[in-house]
Amino acid sequence: MVLPSDEALTAVTLWVAASHIQPGLQHAPRLAVVGPTKGCGKSRLLDVLYETVHQPMMTVNTSPAVVFRVIGKNPPTLLVDEADTIFGPKAGDKEDLRGLLNAGHQRNRPAWRISGPEHKPTAFPTFAMAALAGIGDLPDTIMDRAIVIRMQKRKPGERITPFRSRYSVPELHALRDRLADWLVPLRGTVAGAVPKMPVEDRAADTWEPLVIVADLAGGHWPARARAACLAMTRNEVVQDEQTTLKTRLLRDIRRIFDQESGKEALRSQDLLAVLIQDAEAPWAEYGTKGINAYHLANLLRDFGISPANYRFENGRQAKAYARNQFVDAWARYCPDPAPSVPTAGVPARPTRGRPPAPPSGMLPTGPPGGPAGPRPTR
Numbered sequence: 001m002v003l004p005s006d007e008a009l010t011a012v013t014l015w016v017a018a019s020h021i022q023p024g025l026q027h028a029p030r031l032a033v034v035g036p037t038k039g040c041g042k043s044r045l046l047d048v049l050y051e052t053v054h055q056p057m058m059t060v061n062t063s064p065a066v067v068f069r070v071i072g073k074n075p076p077t078l079l080v081d082e083a084d085t086i087f088g089p090k091a092g093d094k095e096d097l098r099g100l101l102n103a104g105h106q107r108n109r110p111a112w113r114i115s116g117p118e119h120k121p122t123a124f125p126t127f128a129m130a131a132l133a134g135i136g137d138l139p140d141t142i143m144d145r146a147i148v149i150r151m152q153k154r155k156p157g158e159r160i161t162p163f164r165s166r167y168s169v170p171e172l173h174a175l176r177d178r179l180a181d182w183l184v185p186l187r188g189t190v191a192g193a194v195p196k197m198p199v200e201d202r203a204a205d206t207w208e209p210l211v212i213v214a215d216l217a218g219g220h221w222p223a224r225a226r227a228a229c230l231a232m233t234r235n236e237v238v239q240d241e242q243t244t245l246k247t248r249l250l251r252d253i254r255r256i257f258d259q260e261s262g263k264e265a266l267r268s269q270d271l272l273a274v275l276i277q278d279a280e281a282p283w284a285e286y287g288t289k290g291i292n293a294y295h296l297a298n299l300l301r302d303f304g305i306s307p308a309n310y311r312f313e314n315g316r317q318a319k320a321y322a323r324n325q326f327v328d329a330w331a332r333y334c335p336d337p338a339p340s341v342p343t344a345g346v347p348a349r350p351t352r353g354r355p356p357a358p359p360s361g362m363l364p365t366g367p368p369g370g371p372a373g374p375r376p377t378r
Contacts, residue, residue, distance in 0.1 A: 001041030001048075002154050007228035011147050012045070014210035014225055015131075019053040019077045020180050021213070022129050024187035026107050028075075029206040030146035031131040032138055040151035042133035044163060046079050049131055051172035053077040054180065064096035068111065068124040071104070075128035078104075084134035098139075100126050105145040106205070145206055148236055186216060198226045203233045245282070249299050250326065251334045252281060257323050265310045265322040268293050293319070303329040 003009050015031050022028055031049075033042045050056045057076035059067060070076060078101075080086065086097055096111075103109040104126035115122040137143060154160065195211045197204040207229045214225030240247070256274050260266060275283040276290050283291040297307060300321075310320035 001044045001151070002158055002160065004150050004152060005231075007231045008149050010224055010228040011210065011232060012049075012149065014213050014221075014228075015129075015147060016049065016052045017179055017183060017213045017217075018209040019129050020183040021187050021190050021209070022054065022077070023074050024189075024191040025209045025212075027205040027208060028105055028107075028127055028129040029209055030101070030105065030129075030142060032143055032146035032148045033131060033133040033151060034137055034148065035135060035151035035153075037135065037153065040153050042135075042151055043081055045149070045151070046081055046131060046133050047163060048172065049077075050079055051169050052176045052179070053079075053129075053131075059097070064100060067097065067100060068113070068126075071125050071128050073125075075125070078128050078130035080130060080132040082134060083132035083138060084136055101130055101132070102141050102145075104128050104130065143236070144202060147206060147210070147232065150239075183213070183216070190216070198230050199233050203229075207233070246299055246302065247333050248282070249275075249296075250303070250329055252278065252283075253321075253326060254330050254334070257326070264324070265312075265320040267310075267312075268296065268307050268319045268321065271321060272296060303333070305329060 003012065012031070015029065018025070018029070033045050035042050046058075050058065055074070055076040057067075057070065057078055059078050059080045060082060067078070080101075086101075100111060103111060107127045109126055110123035111126050112121055112123055114120070115124075132138060132142065132146075138146070190212050193212045193215070195208060195215050197208060197211060199207060207225075211222070211225050211229065214221040252275060253271065256266065256271060257263070272291060272293065275281065275296075278284075287295055293307070300306065303326075305321065305325045307319045307321055309317050310322065311317050312320075
């Protein structure tokens with residue numbers, strides 16, 4: 001398949017490797033493989049993951065009860081194709097599986113169910129790495145816990161090597177076994193690893209397992225992993241800002257206030273008029289006849305912003321929004337882009353403890369089958 005970027009290739013590679021140490025991890029990052037239409041290579045990527053990750057388990061038609069019972073101290077790596085059907089409006093019977101995928105990102109988040117002939121409350125572990133492929137974005141609760149791979153269709157002229165089970169699967173299995181031989185003995189070591197992360201909060205939780213693997217590999221991998229982390233998390237921030245209506249509204253109102261420099265308040269009707277005039281914004285088509293004062297107040301309510309009577313210089317009063325009402329929301333939800341964090345000089349090892357040196361035979365950068373095998377392409 002054609003991956004969207006070199007950073008995505010790095011992320012997928014490290015995610016596969018991290019699956020082999022997941023019993024020693026505190027967080028189990030999701031891999032959200034999404035695309036706008038069919039034919040973008042999402043299922044093919046799951047095919048490759050199935051042959052390389054630790055103990056794969058496809059869950060296309062698997063019942064939640066089965067998944068609950070197979071997750072234990074050494075959990076499988078869940079691979080969910082057509083994940084959009086799990087989260088769609090007609091997927092009410094898969095609520096348990098949705099809850100498992102949300103809870104399983106962090107260790108010690110069991111699901112309680114009544115089980116057995118005595119109907120006793122039973123805690124089922126949920127912690128397991130999972131890759132989910134589907135059309136369109138998955139719910140925010142999943143995307144926020146995932147490394148997002150945004151697939152696209154191949155362009156005319158982009159060539160790939162065909163996936164053929166008779167030679168592809170044995171080579172992928174050989175690579176999987178080499179990863180396991182290297183990483184499984186290090187599960188105890190990674191449990192205490194605290195790598196230096198270029199991001200914070202949930203993004204750091206999600207990317208930490210990949211950075212741990214990169215630090216164990218050494219060489220160019222620590223800097224490469226952190227660069228991919230920064231680039232891909234920033235891309236998702238931009239993507240979220242562009243698709244989240246309320247955040248878009250905050251950004252547009254900030255632009256209007258900047259254009260009306262010196263004004264501390266704008267009448268609601270003036271603000272609405274400028275919003276509707278923007279041909280590239282969704283406001284002229286919002287609702288049935290475009291955004292109105294009620295819509296505007298409703299969209300801003302969650303930010304603690306509401307219109308109030310304001311006396312203007314001409315002495316007239318009108319419902320208006322004051323600039324100072326937006327300052328806090330602008331800083332929290334659509335801040336100015338932060339400066340890039342340099343990746344040079346990043347320590348190549350976790351900050352706590354000293355893990356064993358990588359195996360003497362470093363993992364190959366060429367095709368696992370050698371020159372005789374098919375040439376890898378992106």
